[in-house]
Every structure is written in C-alpha cells, then in structure tokens.
Amino acid sequence: MLTNTYQSYFFILGFFITASMLNAGCSDGGPPGLSESLDETVSPIEVIDTFPEYADENIELDVSIQATFSASIDTSSINDSTFIVREGGIEISGTFSYSGSTVTFMPNRTFARNTSINTTITSQVADVEGNTMDQEYEWNFTTRPATTYEATPPTVIETNPKDGATDISANTNISARFSKTLNPETINSNTFYLRNNNGSIIPGSLSYTDSTATFSPSESLPDGVEYTATITNDIEDPFGNSPDQSYNWNFTTKEIDRTPPRVISTNPENHEEDVAFDIQITATFSERIDPATINSNTFRLRTNLNSISGSVSYEDSTAVFKPSSTLQDGIVFTAIITDGIQDLKGNSPPNNYSWNFITKEIDRTPPHIISTKPQNEEDDVPIDIQITATFSEQMSKSTINEDTFELYQWQWGQYRKLSGSVSYSGSTATFTPGTDLRDEQYYTVIISSDVTDLAGNALGATYRWDFETEDD
Known part of the structure; x- marks a missing residue:
C-alpha cells in the first residue's frame, strides 16, 4: 500500500518536472506550455438572479425587469434582440441600464393587467471577457389583476x-x-x-x-x-x-326680455277736465323701469306755450311729476313720457307717449239775483208772505243768514228791522217773518253784498227792493 503511494507521488512529481522543462524549452516561440493552456480555459456566464423571479404573481404593472449575471456584462451585447420581453407573445420595447453585473429593462409603457410576461436572454449575451452563455435563459411572471378602481368604468x-x-x-x-x-x-x-x-x-x-x-x-x-x-x-x-x-x-x-315698456294708466286720464290745480301727474308702466331713466328730460309737462317746471320721482312702476307751483286754471296741459325711458333690460318704447288734460276753470263771475217774491214795488202783498230771492247760481249756504238777508218796515219816518228766519235751498233764499206783516205798510228787503257763490264770488253790491202789503 505504501509502495503505491510513493509511486503515485513520484509519478506526479515527474509530470510537473517534465512540464517545466517543456515550458522552458518553448520560451522562444515554441509550442505553448501547460500553464498557458490552462489560463485560456473558457468559462460560460450564467444568470444567477432575476426580478421578478420565475413564476412570480401579482407584479405591479410598471415593473422594471432585472437580470443579474455571474460576471460583468459587455453592455454592447445587450439589446432588444438579446434581451427580449414579451407581453402575451408581443415584444415590448424599452430601454436598458447597467449596474455592475445587473442589467435592468425599463418598458416604454406599463404592462397589461393579469398578463403573463415572458423574458428571454439569448446566448449572444457576453461578459467583458467575451464569454457567452452556453444557452439562452427564459423566465415568466404574471402582472397583478385589475383593482376595483381600474375595472370600474367612468361615469x-x-x-x-x-x-x-x-x-x-x-x-x-x-x-x-x-x-x-x-x-x-x-x-x-x-x-x-x-x-x-x-x-x-x-x-x-x-x-x-x-x-x-x-x-x-x-x-x-x-x-x-x-x-x-x-x-x-x-x-x-x-x-x-x-x-x-x-x-x-x-x-x-335665459330668455331675453325684448318687450318695450308701455304706459298703462295715467292720472289725470287723457282728455280729463276740471283737474285740480295742485295735482301731481302720474304715469304707471307695464313693468318696472330703470329709475335712472326717469327724470325731467323723459317726463315733461307743458302748455301749448311753455314748459312747466317740476320734480320727477319713481316708485314701483309709477313715475310722478310734481309741478313746482299750482297749475293755472282752465288751461290745457300736455304730459309727455319720452322714448328715453328704459325697462330693467334696457328696452325703450318705440315712441313718445303723451296725454292731455284741462285744469278746472275758476269761477270768477259774481252771482246776481234774477228774481224776487214779492217783486220790487209790488203792492197788495199778502201779510203772511214768505219773501224769497233767487240767485243766478248756487250760493254758499253759510253766507245766507239773518245778517245778510234782512226785512225792514218803514214807519214814522224810519226803518225798523223785523225778526224772522232765513233758509236756503237750490239757488233760492227765503226769509220767513216772525209774525204776519201789517197791512198797508211799506217794507224794504236787503240782501247783503257779503253773500257768495260756491266759488267764493261775492254778490258785489247790496241788493234792495220794496213792496207794500194789502189793504186788509
């Protein structure tokens, strides 16, 4: 067993010595040595991490896709042909950014909801040493479904x-x-x-x-x-x-009011007579008038000779002309509302509006007596007579009394005033003696000049007449 170990050892040692000698012998351009051959060994790059990860779900629609490699990447090898993103089978365009060994794809738009996104990195991607992937890399993830807000149609x-x-x-x-x-x-x-x-x-x-x-x-x-x-x-x-x-x-x-205002009533009325001298002339309109257009230039009063001065006021729908002084009696006046007035919408009447009236004529004619009973110098007058005087017009009753209607008897060279009562009806005054008159006597009746008609005109002169009673 030991012999085998030594044998192995010496075999390996001999291998390296031989290799060193071969390398030294080739240093001048001969065949490459073993160490050079080892240095040139190719090592493929690979994807070591992604975001989103494979099969991730509920990914936000604006996600940027990242791939981290095992080595720094040659950025020139990254393009839309080597880093391909598909949504539902359709390629999505975008831009790339790089950080270390990580490549980030930023789509030009957000992804569709609840859709599978497929990313493929081809084997043409290389690192900075030129090493490529030995095969393409592919993974999928799914975007989130629509929210209630996103799925609800606008209203x-x-x-x-x-x-x-x-x-x-x-x-x-x-x-x-x-x-x-x-x-x-x-x-x-x-x-x-x-x-x-x-x-x-x-x-x-x-x-x-x-x-x-x-x-x-x-x-x-x-x-x-x-x-x-x-x-x-x-x-x-x-x-x-x-x-x-x-x-x-x-x-x-809004409907624009284009109807011009018009005068619907006046005081006095057109052609009215016997109008009071202190009257205020009014005109009532069919609608409200712009008060700024009611003035002495648009509401005037005149005779056939002169303009009448006065003041003008306006309230509600009625304009009032107040003469500066009382009007003359028995004169024809003309009131005029010009087309310069305007309603609240700016409408003016098409023409001036005018009307006439006549002030009351003052009675300046004094009354006079047109008949008496008994007549002047009448004789054989009954002793129980009621003495009357009829006037040319109605008289003021208050001026007909015992002080202004008197009866005198001529006796013994002088006049003696007799008592009695005075009444007035129609245009006739009546003196009723307190007792019957005496026969065959001369009497004188006097009506004072102070009696007046209804206009205040006095009789002007004392009226006197005489008569003689009958022989009883």
Whole structure:
C-alpha cells in the first residue's frame, strides 16, 4: 500500500518536472506550455438572479425587469434582440441600464393587467471577457389583476349647467365632471358635443383637466333655447374602460326680455277736465323701469306755450311729476313720457307717449239775483208772505243768514228791522217773518253784498227792493 503511494507521488512529481522543462524549452516561440493552456480555459456566464423571479404573481404593472449575471456584462451585447420581453407573445420595447453585473429593462409603457410576461436572454449575451452563455435563459411572471378602481368604468357625476336648469347665461361653458380620470385623447368633438332644440350641433372647443371636460361654445348661445349636451360611451379611462351608455342632459338659456315698456294708466286720464290745480301727474308702466331713466328730460309737462317746471320721482312702476307751483286754471296741459325711458333690460318704447288734460276753470263771475217774491214795488202783498230771492247760481249756504238777508218796515219816518228766519235751498233764499206783516205798510228787503257763490264770488253790491202789503 505504501509502495503505491510513493509511486503515485513520484509519478506526479515527474509530470510537473517534465512540464517545466517543456515550458522552458518553448520560451522562444515554441509550442505553448501547460500553464498557458490552462489560463485560456473558457468559462460560460450564467444568470444567477432575476426580478421578478420565475413564476412570480401579482407584479405591479410598471415593473422594471432585472437580470443579474455571474460576471460583468459587455453592455454592447445587450439589446432588444438579446434581451427580449414579451407581453402575451408581443415584444415590448424599452430601454436598458447597467449596474455592475445587473442589467435592468425599463418598458416604454406599463404592462397589461393579469398578463403573463415572458423574458428571454439569448446566448449572444457576453461578459467583458467575451464569454457567452452556453444557452439562452427564459423566465415568466404574471402582472397583478385589475383593482376595483381600474375595472370600474367612468361615469358623469356632476354637470354644469345641471340637468333641467333654466335661465342659463348665454355665455356659459358646459362642463361634465367624471368619477375618475379619463384618457384625454378620448375627449373630442365626437364624444362631447352640444345640440340645440333643432338637433343642430353647436360649434365650440373642448378642454380637459382634473377629471372635468369643458365645452366652450364659439359664440354666445341664443336666448330662450333648450340645449342637449351629450357625453358618448366612447370615452375611456386610462385603463380602457368606457361607460355602459351615453349621458345626456338638458338646459335652457335665459330668455331675453325684448318687450318695450308701455304706459298703462295715467292720472289725470287723457282728455280729463276740471283737474285740480295742485295735482301731481302720474304715469304707471307695464313693468318696472330703470329709475335712472326717469327724470325731467323723459317726463315733461307743458302748455301749448311753455314748459312747466317740476320734480320727477319713481316708485314701483309709477313715475310722478310734481309741478313746482299750482297749475293755472282752465288751461290745457300736455304730459309727455319720452322714448328715453328704459325697462330693467334696457328696452325703450318705440315712441313718445303723451296725454292731455284741462285744469278746472275758476269761477270768477259774481252771482246776481234774477228774481224776487214779492217783486220790487209790488203792492197788495199778502201779510203772511214768505219773501224769497233767487240767485243766478248756487250760493254758499253759510253766507245766507239773518245778517245778510234782512226785512225792514218803514214807519214814522224810519226803518225798523223785523225778526224772522232765513233758509236756503237750490239757488233760492227765503226769509220767513216772525209774525204776519201789517197791512198797508211799506217794507224794504236787503240782501247783503257779503253773500257768495260756491266759488267764493261775492254778490258785489247790496241788493234792495220794496213792496207794500194789502189793504186788509
């Protein structure tokens, strides 16, 4: 047994001595020595780690794929032909980065959900010494399934204007806010549009930001028109989900008031007569008027010769012209509302509005007595007579009394005032003596100049007449 051991030892020792001699003998360009042959032995590289690992599941969609090799890699050998990534059999483009012996593939887009990703590294990949893999390396992993958020289609959760809204401004932009972010490329004139009540498409532009799409009409919308806004089911979220159906909502623009205001009543009325001298002239309109347009330039009063000064006020729907002084009596006045007034929407009447009235004519004619009973210088007058005086017009009753309607008897060269009562009815005053008159006596009746008519005009002069009673 020992002999065999020594034999082996000497055999090995002899092998190395011989090899050394051979090497020394070839140092001048002869055949390579054993040590050189050993140094040139080829050692293939291999993949020693990956991320994700083989058969991993629930991998995020934006994952970058890594492969770590057993040696530093010649980066020129890494390209899309030697490091191939496939999604569902379709090659995915991307970029590469390097760190030590690790190569990282960064896809140009996120991977699809719940999809098998296959990565193949071919045998053309080499390390910095030129060593290659003895065979290609391949592994798979699976991306995560869709989340509830990703799988849920977008819906419209708010609009402006709201569905059924009325009185909407003609300059309103129409917007729709969604339940989630959309793919902006799917928001266009084919998926978001506005139509009028005739079905015509309204031209405009679209914008999208923060889950809200906005349609801006190119021009102001006509007033009083119903519009329908539509979001079709061709819109998509970033995950390719579309709504189950299109979404429509309606609104109506505010109707512009183009009806001009008009005068519906006046005081005094047109052609009214006997109008008081201190009247305030009013005009009531069919709607509220812009107070700034009611002034002395738009509400005027005049005669056929002159303008009447005054102040103008306005409350509710009524304008008031207050003359600076009382109006003259018995004069025709013309009130004018010009077309310079405006309602609250800026509408003006097409023409001026005017009306006429006549102030009450003051009675300046004094009354006079047109008949008496008994008549002047009448004789044989009954002793129980009631003495009357009839005037040319109605008199002020308060001025007809015992002090202004008197009866005197001529006796013994002088006049004696007789007592009695005075009454007035219609236009006739009556004096009733306190007792029967005496026969064959002369009497004088006096009505004072202080009696007046209803306008205050006095009789002007004392009225007197005489009579003689009968012979009993």
